[in-house]
Amino acid sequence: xxxxxxxxxxxxxxxxxxxxxxxxxxxxxxxxxxxxxxxxxxxxxxxxxxxxxxxxxxxxxxxxxxxxxxxxxxxxxxxxxxxxxxxxxxxxxxxxxxxxxxxxxxxxxxxxxxxxxxxxxxxxxxxxxxxxxxxxxxxxxxxxxxxxxxxxxxxxxxxxxxxxxxxxxxxxxxxxxxxxxxxxxxxxxxxxxxxxxxxxxxxxxxxxxxxxxxxxxxxxxxxxxxxxxxxxxxxxxxxxxxxxxxxxxxxxxxxxxxxxxxxxxxxxxxxxxxxxxxxxxxxxxxxxxxxxxxxxxxxxxxxxxxxxxxxxxxxxxxxxxxxxxxxxxxxxxxx
Amino acid sequence: xxxxxxxxxxxxxxxxxxxxxxxxxxxxxxxxxxxxxxxxxxxxxxxxxxxxxxxxxxxxxxxxxxxxxxxxxxxxxxxxxxxxxxxxxxxxxxxxxxxxxxxxxxxxxxxxxxxxxxxxxxxxxxxxxxxxxxxxxxxxxxxxxxxxxxxxxxxxxxxxxxxxxxxxxxxxxxxxxxxxxxxxxxxxxxxxxxxxxxxxxxxxxxxxxxxxxxxxxxxxxxxxxxxxxxxxxxxxxxxxxxxxxxxxxxxxxxxxxxxxxxxxxxxxxxxxxxxxxxxxxxxxxxxxxxxxxxxxxxxxxxxxxxxxxxxxxxxxxxxxxxxxxxxxxxxxxxx
Numbered sequence: 001x002x003x004x005x006x007x008x009x010x011x012x013x014x015x016x017x018x019x020x021x022x023x024x025x026x027x028x029x030x031x032x033x034x035x036x037x038x039x040x041x042x043x044x045x046x047x048x049x050x051x052x053x054x055x056x057x058x059x060x061x062x063x064x065x066x067x068x069x070x071x072x073x074x075x076x077x078x079x080x081x082x083x084x085x086x087x088x089x090x091x092x093x094x095x096x097x098x099x100x101x102x103x104x105x106x107x108x109x110x111x112x113x114x115x116x117x118x119x120x121x122x123x124x125x126x127x128x129x130x131x132x133x134x135x136x137x138x139x140x141x142x143x144x145x146x147x148x149x150x151x152x153x154x155x156x157x158x159x160x161x162x163x164x165x166x167x168x169x170x171x172x173x174x175x176x177x178x179x180x181x182x183x184x185x186x187x188x189x190x191x192x193x194x195x196x197x198x199x200x201x202x203x204x205x206x207x208x209x210x211x212x213x214x215x216x217x218x219x220x221x222x223x224x225x226x227x228x229x230x231x232x233x234x235x236x237x238x239x240x241x242x243x244x245x246x247x248x249x250x251x252x253x254x255x256x257x258x259x260x261x262x263x264x265x266x267x268x269x270x271x272x273x274x275x276x277x278x279x280x281x282x283x284x285x286x287x288x289x290x291x292x293x294x295x296x297x298x299x300x301x302x303x304x305x306x307x308x309x310x311x312x313x314x315x316x317x318x319x320x321x322x323x324x325x326x327x328x329x330x331x332x333x334x335x
Numbered sequence: 336x337x338x339x340x341x342x343x344x345x346x347x348x349x350x351x352x353x354x355x356x357x358x359x360x361x362x363x364x365x366x367x368x369x370x371x372x373x374x375x376x377x378x379x380x381x382x383x384x385x386x387x388x389x390x391x392x393x394x395x396x397x398x399x400x401x402x403x404x405x406x407x408x409x410x411x412x413x414x415x416x417x418x419x420x421x422x423x424x425x426x427x428x429x430x431x432x433x434x435x436x437x438x439x440x441x442x443x444x445x446x447x448x449x450x451x452x453x454x455x456x457x458x459x460x461x462x463x464x465x466x467x468x469x470x471x472x473x474x475x476x477x478x479x480x481x482x483x484x485x486x487x488x489x490x491x492x493x494x495x496x497x498x499x500x501x502x503x504x505x506x507x508x509x510x511x512x513x514x515x516x517x518x519x520x521x522x523x524x525x526x527x528x529x530x531x532x533x534x535x536x537x538x539x540x541x542x543x544x545x546x547x548x549x550x551x552x553x554x555x556x557x558x559x560x561x562x563x564x565x566x567x568x569x570x571x572x573x574x575x576x577x578x579x580x581x582x583x584x585x586x587x588x589x590x591x592x593x594x595x596x597x598x599x600x601x602x603x604x605x606x607x608x609x610x611x612x613x614x615x616x617x618x619x620x621x622x623x624x625x626x627x628x629x630x631x632x633x634x635x636x637x638x639x640x641x642x643x644x645x646x647x648x649x650x651x652x653x654x655x656x657x658x659x660x661x662x663x664x665x666x667x668x669x670x
Contacts, residue, residue, distance in 0.1 A: 025369060025371070029366050029367060029368055029418045030366070030367045030369070030370060031364050031365070031366045031367075032364060032365045032366075032367065033364055034360060034361075034365070035365060035370075035415070035451065036360070036440065036441040036445070036447070036451070037437060037440040037441050038441055038445065038525070039437075039525055039528035039529060040528075042528060044488070047487075053482075055484055055535050056535050057432060057484070057535055057562075064484060065487075066485065066487075067487075068487030068488070068489060068490075069487055069488050069489070069505070070485060070486075070487055070488060071488050071524060071527045071528060074528040076437065078440070080370070083364045097392060100470045101470075102372060102374075102411065102470055105371065105372040105413070106371040106372050106373060110371070110373065112371070116370065116371070129469075129470065134464075134469055134470040134472075135435050135436075135437055135464070135469040135470055135529075135531070137469075137528075137529075137530060137531040137532065138531070138532060139485070140485050147388075149390055149392070149399060150401065150405060150474070150475050151405075152382075152400075152401075152402075152403030152404055152405055153379070153403070153404050153405060153406050154403060154404070155403075170404070189406060190373070190374055192406045193374035193375075193377060193406060193409040193472075194374060194470075194472075195472060196470070196472040196473070197472065197473060200390050200391050200392060227392075
């Protein structure tokens with residue numbers, strides 16, 4: 001592993017937790033040097049041989065010819081640049097599968113998310129929607145192989161470690177989350193509203209656009225979540241000079257996974273995440289042997305308990321953000 | 336037309352124009368009381384009778400059961416609240432068909448868009464992604480009737496009045512836009528990158544979510560573009576006490592369209608927009624007869640020339656925004 005890459009992994013636990021009151025929004029104003037957005041990346045594809053069809057647009061029936069050249073697989077980025085910059089390089093926040101940059105905006109229960117929190121800490125912050133998610137747009141079946149995945153409202157409950165199998169109920173009053181969980185369950189449906197369809201065949205296109213983003217914006221810190229763990233890791237390996245640190249929150253770094261089944265740990269309520277953590281620990285050993293640096297941070301070891309897959313949204317999200325900020329400061333990335 | 340509703344329509348012309356240099360971004364900082372986002376609206380649907388399928392997610396093959404309850408037809412909203420508030424009520428900016436709230440963010444060539452411009456003028460600003468667009472997400476064929484519309488890269492050229500039929504070429508150097516056009520054609524592909532797929536069967540769902548937004552955020556001013564002209568008009572008719580003004584930019588207010596074919600005017604290069612303007616003028620007459628107020632503002636009559644369908648993105652977007660702001664100030668809506 002090359003030297004300039006330092007990596008932190010936050011693997012979080014759904015166990016006993018500190019009770020915390022729901023915080024109101026921060027009343028301090030936010031002063032920005034600028035706020036803006038852009039699309040980038042993508043490629044041109046030609047579609048031919050499809051029949052024309054009639055569509056009603058703008059109150060009038062039009063003939064739509066679907067044949068021609070399309071621009072597909074672009075991505076979307078919004079940036080907030082604080083007046084009082086403290087981070088030495090920009091912080092890029094990448095979302096997980098089935099989500100968009102909204103992951104880092106206001107929490108499902110309306111508190112400030114990590115975008116506001118890191119901007120207030122002085123980080124130039126870039127929040128993006130990956131290829132085929134959210135404002136990036138998406139393309140026709142000729143471009144994306146297979147069917148998109150839609151999630152039922154109960155699907156996240158066990159997968160993302162809110163509760164044990166069988167503990168979800170259609171009636172919110174009857175749901176039984178893990179005791180001490182930090183997730184704001186009264187706003188569970190707002191998490192569901194954030195979910196967008198996703199394909200499972202688009203990794204190469206997603207990576208290509210992220211790589212272009214790194215070339216455009218970095219040197220930087222990448223903070224990645226879940227599915228984008230793999231994208232962040234790959235981007236860092238390609239541009240070790242540009243990615244000064246990689247913070248992987250509940251993701252995998254996708255190395256040798258053969259040891260995955262052998263390790264049990266504090267996320268073992270989810271076989272998928274248990275395997276990912278095992279693999280990440282193996283990768284950390286390999287990195288150390290090669291003279292690099294991967295650190296795995298388990299929040300319960302720091303006394304921070306009750307987090308699920310979504311620490312950036314949970315009741316203690318400011319406390320977890322501070323763990324990340326201090327770790328980056330310790331790497332010399334904060335003025 | 337009820338009394339509290341005042342309406343401005345901007346119909347723009349693609350004719351001779353004032354040359355203007357490409358402005359750099361404003362260097363003055365933006366101070367915000369808050370910035371945040373939320374999803375709202377939607378409904379629950381049950382899907383049944385579909386077969387399970389295998390998908391690879393998170394590096395592992397999973398069995399996906401597509402049957403169950405989904406939450407569909409929600410919408411997404413981001414708000415920026417300036418420290419130095421001047422607008423008496425919030426300003427809600429709604430995008431057109433095939434677009435998202437990005438319409439109002441940075442322009443395709445990277446200048447400040449109307450979101451920044453109106454925030455700097457002191458408006459609490461809410462930019463949204465309508466149902467099935469962008470960060471609102473979208474739903475399965477069981478929910479949305481028909482096929483989504485994808486646009487080829489040349490489709491907007493004539494439809495949105497950048498140039499005459501036959502003036503588009505794959506080679507950017509060979510494109511012949513209308514003389515004096517304000518659109519930043521060097522960034523034409525970035526406009527194309529902003530386009531997202533859209534259905535043409537979802538008007539009721541889009542309206543329902545907008546109506547919920549009005550109930551949540553207003554009293555307010557609605558600033559709507561293109562397809563959302565009809566949504567804004569319908570929302571204002573439903574909540575005349577809450578919608579203090581309606582600014583329709585290049586949209587239709589969808590009343591009696593029988594007179595549409597009889598009127599020729601400065602947007603007659605596009606039959607669709609010509610019909611819309613004719614209809615809007617008819618509506619203005621009806622409103623006046625009923626004691627209400629609809630004003631149609633033609634930018635060329637103010638000496639502002641060369642705008643296409645996208646004044647919020649064009650080189651003179653700040654100048655056009657000032658027309659809107661002054662009109663709202665004239666209605667007593669600015670402190």
